[in-house]
Amino acid sequence: MNASATDNARQPSIPYTTEITSQRAELSEIDQSIRSASLFFTVSAVIWLLLGTVFALIAAIKMHNPEFLAGFEAATFGRVRSAHLNAVALGWSNNVIYGLCLWIMARLCRSPIRHGGLLIIAGVFWNLGVSLGIFGILRGDLTSVEWLEVPVYATPLLAISYILIGVWGIIAFRFRRGDHVYVSQWYFLAGLFWFPWIYVVAVLMILWAPAQGVVQSVVNWWFGHNALGLWYTPMALGAAYYLIPKVLGRPIYSYYLSVLGFWSLALFYNWAGIHHIIGGPVPVWLVSAGIVASVMMVVPVVVVGINHHLSIVGLHKEGWRSPTIRFVVFGAINYTLVSLIGSAMSLRDVNLITHFTHFTVGHAHHGVYAFFTMIMFGGIYYMMPRMLHREWPSAKLIQIHFWASGIGILIMVIALQVGGWYQGLAMNNAEIPFLEIVQNTLPWLKARSVSGVLITIGHFAFAINFFWMLFAAGAVRAKSGPTLLVSTSGKEAAG
Amino acid sequence: MKNIALLFCGILFTIAFSYTGVILASQLQFGSLLQTTAELDEDGKQMEGDPLFPRRESGIALQGKQVYIELGCIYCHSQQIRREGFGADIDRGWGLRATVARDYIMQDRVLLGTMRTGPDLAHVGGRFAGDGGREWHHQHLYNPQLTSKGSIMPPYPFLYEVREIEGEPSPEAVKIPADSPYSPKTGYEVIPTRRAVALVEYLLSLKVDYSLPEAPILDQ
C-alpha cells in the first residue's frame, strides 16, 4: 500500500544549497525543542475532541428525543451541552492552539523553546483544570454563565496554567532572531495577551466578585464573543497565514492587507459582543456600539479573505492535493462566510428574527467548527509528520475525515439556520402557539443529529489515523513521501 | 512589521479601549443602581412609604434558583422581555413591559439567557400562581408531556421520588391522571424532592409585575 506514495518520493531529487540545509537544520532544532510538548498538547486535544463529540451527539439527540437518558441527572441537556462546549472550547481548541501555534511561533521567531519539559507540566495542569471543570459541570456545579460554565473552583487552575503556557510564546518572541515580524506572529502575540485579560476580567466580574445586575451580562458577552474573536480567531488566522504560503511556497499576497486586516480586527472585534443582547435590558447606546462594531467587522474579514484568496489563486490544484491546504482553505472560506453572516445578524431587523433561535447555534458552530477547527485540522496534518518524522498512514482516512466533517458541518449550519429562521419568524407572531413552533423545529433538529453523526465519523477517522501514526505500526514507520489526497494524474493516491 | 513597540502598544490599546468603553463605562453608568418606588415625585425623589422594587429574592426561591443553575435551564429559557414593537414577547403574554437594567440588580447571578427553545421565564410567576401554578409546574417538571404534549423539554424524574403509598395518599403527591401513560404504577405516588419544591417556588417568584420610573407598566 505504500508503493505509490514511495513513488511520489522518488521523483527527481533537488540539489540543495548549503544555505537551505542550514536553515532546515535550524528548523529541525526548533522542532526538536518543542516536540514533546506539542505532541502532549495535540494528543490531549484529540482526546478532548472525541469526548466533546460524544457529549455533542448526546445533546443533539436529546433535543428531539427528550426521553433519551432522561433518568440520569448528569446527562440532562443543560449539563451535557455545557460539557460539550467546554470540552471542545477549553479541551480541544486550547490544547490544539498550544500544540500548533506555539510551534509555529517558535519557528517564525527562529528561537527554540527553552525547557520544553516545564511546558508539559503547565500543560498537565491545564488538562487537569479542564477535567476538573467538565467533571464539575456533569456533577452539577456548573455556573450557568455562557462560555464560563466551568465551576468556580477550577478557574484559578485554568487561569494560572494558561499564563504559564502563554508565557512560552512570549518568551519565544522575546528571543526571536531576524528583525522582520511576520503577520502570524502579530496574531499569536496579540491572542496570547488578549485571552488572559478577557478571561480574568470575566471570571472576576461574574464569578469571584460579581458586578451588579446586567453589567454581568455585558461582561459575559464581551468575554464570550471575544473568546472567539480575540483568541480562537487570531490563532486560526495566524496559523492560516503561516500554512498557506508555507505549503504553496508562495508569499502572502499583500503585506498592506495583512496590516489593515490585523488592526481592524483588533479594533472592532473587541466591541462586537454586545450584539448578543440586542433588545435586552442594557442601555441602547451600548447595543448600538456593538452593532456598529459587528458591521465594521466586514473590513478585516474582506481584507483577510482577499489576502488569502489571492495567495492561493492559481494553485488550487496543488492545494486540493494537500490535506493541509484543503482543510485550511475550507476554514478560510468559511471564515469569510460566517463573519459576513455574523455582521448581518447583528443588524436589528435581522437580529429580531435570529435572536433566541437555533440560527445562532448554527452560527456558533459555523465559526468554531467550519472555520477554526478545520484550520486546526489542517495545521495538525502539517505538523505531525515533522514532529514524528513519519508520514500519515492513510490518505483514505484523511479523505473520510475531510468529507465527513466538511459535509457534516455544512448540513448542520444549513439545517440550524434555515430551521432557526422559520422558528424566529414564527416566534415573532403571537398568533402561533409556542408548542407548534417547537414541533416545527423538529425536522431541522433531526437533520442536525444526522450531521453530528457524520462529523463523529470524521473525527474517528482522524483519530484512528492520528494514533496509528503516533504508535506507528511498521509499515507506517517505513513510509516516505507526503501523504497526498489526489495523485498527480488526478486519481486518488493509495493509502 | 518591524516596530515592535507599536505592535505592543496597539495590542494593549485595543483591548484597553473596549474594556473601558464596554466594561468600565457600564459599571460606572449602571453598575450601582438602587431599588426605587414605582413612581417618583415632581422632584424625582422616591415616594415615601411606597414599596421598593425590584423585590429581594426570598430564601426558598434562592435555593430554587440554585437548582435552576445546576440543571442549566438557562440554555433553553431566557429571562428578559423585549419591548413592545420589537418581537412578540409582550403580545405572547410573556411579560407586561420590557425588562430594564434595574430589574436585575438584586440578583447575584443574572440569567438573561440567549436561547428560547422554550418560552421566556422572566415573568413566569405572573402567568402561573398559587396552588394551581405549583401543581402545573410539578406535573410539567416531572414529565412535560403531561401538560404540554409534544414539548421537547426533558423530563426531570430525578427531582421526584416515586414511592409506595403508605396509608393515605400524600397531599404533596404530584397529581397525575390515572389513565395517563406517565402515571406511576397503582399503589405508587410521585413526591417532589426538596429541590423540586424549591425550583417551583423560584419559578413562581419570577415576576415583573411592578412599574419602575424608567419602565412603567402602561395601563391598557
Added chain:
Amino acid sequence: MSEDNTNQPPSNESRPAFEKAGMQDTDMHNVHDQLMREKDEPAEGFSPIPIFLIFVFAGLCFWGGVYFIENSGDFRWDVYDPEYDALAAAPPRPEISLFDRGAKVFRSQCAQCHQANGQGVPGAFPTLVASKWVTGSEERLARILVNGLNGPIIVAGAKYNGNMPAFGPNGLNLKAKDIAGVLTYIRQEWGNEAPEVSIEAMEAYANDYGPRAAPWTADELLADFPLEQ
C-alpha cells in the same frame, strides 16, 4: 490584481512540484525527510490595497458613525429603545376589542393548561370546547375565574381532577377587563357561541366574590347554578 503576484515568484521556483520529497540519503532521509521537502518559511508580498476597498471601508465608517449617533439614545442609561424621543409623550395605545384582549390574555395565562386549541389535557385540564361550563351561566364561569376551582369536575362527559388557580383579587389579580375579555374569548372561540361578558358585569362579580379566599368546588357551583341541558 492577481498579476501583481507573479512579480514576486517564490524564491525556490526551480523546485518542480508541490511538497516534493527530497534527499535520497537514507540516514538524512529519516531525520529530515519532512523538513527537506518543506518550502521556505513564509514571506509577504507587497501588492497595494485595491482602491475600491478603501472607498467601501470609508463608506462603512461613515455609516457606522451616523448609525451610532442616531441610535445612541443620548447615551442615557435608562433608554432602551433606539426610537426613543426625549420630547414626545408616550403614544396612546390603540383600543382593542374585548375579544382580542381576551385572546391575548388567554395565550399568556390559560393556554399552558387548556392548550391553544382549548382542548385541555385529558384527566387534568378540562376542555373549553362545547362545554356548558363555558357557554352556560355567566356568573358560574366568572366565579371560577375569580376564586379558582379545586377537585373533580365532569366536563362534556369526561372527568377531570385538577386545581384551577384564582385570577381575582386574591389570586393573580388580573384586571376585570382582562377577565371579561378572556371570558368573552372562550365563549366565542372554537365554535362556542355565547354572549360576551361585559366589563361592568365582571367588575360586579369581582366585587362580590373577590373577598372569598377558598376556591370553589364543582358541587358548590352546581348547587347554585345547575348545569344547563
